[in-house]
Amino acid sequence: MNVTVKLFATFRFGRFAAATRHYPPSTSIGEVIRELQIPDTEISMIMVNGRHAAPDQQLRDGDSLAFFPLVAGG
Amino acid sequence: MNKILRVDMTSLSTTTEPVPKEWACLGGRALTSTIVAKEVKPTCHPLGADNKLVFAPGLLSGTTAANSGRFSAGAKSPLTGTIKESNAGGLAAQMFGRLGIKALIIEGLPAGDNWYSLHVNKDGVSVAVETELIGQGNFAVVEALEKRLGKKTGVLTIGPAGEMKLLAANISVKDSDSKLRSHGRGGLGAVMGSKRIKFISIDDRDAPGIKPVDKETFTAAARVFAKALLEHPGTGQGLPTFGTAEMVNIVNEAGGLPTRNFTYGRYEGHEKISGETMRETIIERGGKPRHGCQPGCIIQCSQVYNDKNGTYVTSGFEYETIETLGANACLGDLDQIAAADYIMDDIGIDSIETSVAIGVAMEAGVLPFGDGEGVLRILREEIGRGTPLGRIIGNGTGNVGKAYGVTRVPVVKNQAIPAYDPRAIKGIGITYATSTMGADHTMGYAVATNLMGVGGGIVDPLKKDGQVELSRHLQIATVMLDSLGLCLFIGFPAADIPTCVPALMDMLNACFGLKLTPDWLGELGVTTLKTERAFNLAAGFTNKDDRLPDFFREPLVPHNAVWDFTDEEIDAFWNF
Missing domain, CATH: 3.60.9.10 (Aldehyde ferredoxin oxidoreductase, N-terminal domain)
Incomplete structure (x- = not known):
């Protein structure tokens, strides 16, 4: 299945901003995090299709997955 | 003192x-x-x-x-x-x-x-x-x-x-x-x-200065306090790296980025005006991605933004200005927004109120959405010179709406709603509605908890649950920061790092020889809010003024979120 993975702020350093990536069906968000080697403790917000999600959630074809470190102020 | x-x-x-x-x-x-x-x-x-x-x-x-x-x-x-x-x-x-x-x-x-x-x-x-x-x-x-x-x-x-x-x-x-x-x-x-x-x-020559009563304790506490600021990822890393414009992509992803005068919750050009792009642009042009608004600032969320030739354009280039011109007025161009920011600083006009007012003027057809050159001209030649059009826009968002018969006028108590749509980030909507100051995100910045879970976990931005309590807690805490002279962003380490508030109390007590407690500080927040509210009631305001404009009942894409609080739910804010 195809999932659009979007990285923000410091997560882009040495990685990418946005990419469509292929995963086996039922891949969980946690598996994507491990694949991208983002330390769990640095993730403050995960969104799937613009809504908060947890690492154990399974992804679906066409999902848009976004990871943010803690950046808190405006 | x-x-x-x-x-x-x-x-x-x-x-x-x-x-x-x-x-x-x-x-x-x-x-x-x-x-x-x-x-x-x-x-x-x-x-x-x-x-x-x-x-x-x-x-x-x-x-x-x-x-x-x-x-x-x-x-x-x-x-x-x-x-x-x-x-x-x-x-x-x-x-x-x-x-x-x-x-x-x-x-x-x-x-x-x-x-x-x-x-x-x-x-x-x-x-x-x-x-x-x-x-x-x-x-x-x-x-x-x-x-x-x-x-x-x-x-x-x-x-x-x-x-x-x-x-x-x-x-x-x-x-x-x-x-x-x-x-x-x-x-x-x-x-x-x-x-x-x-x-x-x-002129502060020969000023007596402030000599802490207990210098040793003060200095030790000040060190712990500073360490907490640097340890928190928001104040120690995010803000100094990307500035407050770091919020553009986050709020866009959450579907609450006011776009085209609060018509949509996402803006297709968000990357062009994001904190990430701003940082790259600043570094490329020899500006400063980190900069403090005051001596002694260790967060450094400000920046110095240069033009293509490396010449200074503006500093203190904030998310709210960037968003309300960039996405809400659809300029989508950091250079134009920076030029506008400089003019607004120079003529001395609020960059939030004015930028949101321009969005309403665009809806009225005064100029097209996305017309950056038109915005610069209006700032310079109309507002700066006090023409009738300049005075209409310079008198704020509510007055532009009245002058042109627009119904989508994002204000509370006639003050412009800044760069977070309250339908998709409901906690900040309660702050807009109930703040004693009119719509103002800095009066109880629920965005950080709604989106990023600052202060003990995420309060779902799309649901009503817990938002009134969250906004009340933050509005009280904000009075404390505003009264000590502390930057609003101290709220993040204060909420998340256990050593921060005790260090703050130690500094206060050591400085003035007092024995104040965190409860005293909390009471100061409560008393001040109630004093402000009493002033407003005596000025003629009622609960009915603690409301968002009607148009927020219309669904906001991408989540089709609506503002669905009842009057009673909002009024419960003042039950303390």
Whole structure:
């Protein structure tokens, strides 16, 4: 299945901003995090299709997955 | 801090008074709001003789505590008709603190057409007639005063917008680079203009300074406090790296990025105006991605933004300005937004109120959405010169809506809603509705908890659950920060790092020889909010003013979120 993975702020350093990536069906968000080697403790917000999600959630074809470190102020 | 300076502009006389006992433990917003509530008739005309303009440094301003240099300005707001406190960085708070000045109270109105200036130094405050700088922009005022009075002179100034008493006029504060920070919201520049004061200069030579009663404990606590700020990923990493514009992509992803005058929750050009893009652009052009708004700032969320040729354009380039021009007015171009930011600083007008007002003007067809050159022209040639169109826009979002018959007018108590759509980030909507100041994200920044879980976990931004309690908690906590002279962002480590608040209390107690507790500080927040609310009720406001505009009942893409709080649910905010 195809999932659009979007990285923000410091997560882009040495990685990418946005990419469509292929995963086996039922891949969980946690598996994507491990694949991208983002330390769990640095993730403050995960969104799937613009809504908060947890690492154990399974992804679906066409999902848009976004990871943010803690950046808190405006 | 042991004195109150008072200026009567009617008689052009000044006095220095001792600090009344009941004001001894107050500073910043707690003090300005207490003074305004006690001395200003709530029903008075904000630009008339009965209004007073009050400046106060925070309790810790002038000490070596990190990020303690915020300066509070208070009055009855001509924009909202409510009580108002607006705080800013720059040099003034620390200079006032070191001079031992608890507050400067300006009252009355002068007869005749003269303009005046005030000068504050170790001996008090004096009034003088000013002729040379009338009509000048804020940058020219700062430059001229540095020549006239010396490079180190502190400055508070109004631009042409304040002289014209436009309701969105701000008061600018000189910073350590001779650039500007702003008391932006609520039209306090118009109050200063009504009193015909062009600028206030500050000389802190031979100031007594603040000597902590227990220096050793103070210094140790200040170190723990600073460490907490640097340890928190928000204040230690995110803000210094990307500035507040880091919020563009986050709020866009969450579907709450006001776009095309609050019609959509996402903007297709968000990457062009994001913190990530801004950082790359700044570095590429030799600007500074990190910069402090006040000496002693260790967060450094400000920046110096240069143009393509490497020439300075603006600093203190904030998310709210970038968003409301970039996405909400669809400019989508950081260079144009930066140029607009500079002009707004120079003419002395609030960049949030004005940018949101421009979005409404675009909906009215005054200029097309995305017309960046048109925006720059309106700022320079219409608002800057006080043409009829300039005065309509310069009098704020609500007035643009009325003048052109627009119904999508994002204001609460006539103050523009900033860069977070309350339908998709509901906690901040409760703050907009209930704040004693009109719509203002800084009065209870629920965005950080709604989106990022700051302070103990995410409160789902799309649901109503817990939002009223969250906003109440944050509004009380914000009064505490605003009263100590602390940057709003101290709220993040204060919420998440256990050593932060105890260190804060230790600094306060060691500095002044007190035995205050966190409960005392919480009570200060509650009392101040209630004092402000009582002023507004006496001015004629009711619960019915704590509401968002009707159009927020329309669904917002991408989540089709609507503002669905009942009146009773909102009114429960005041049950404390």
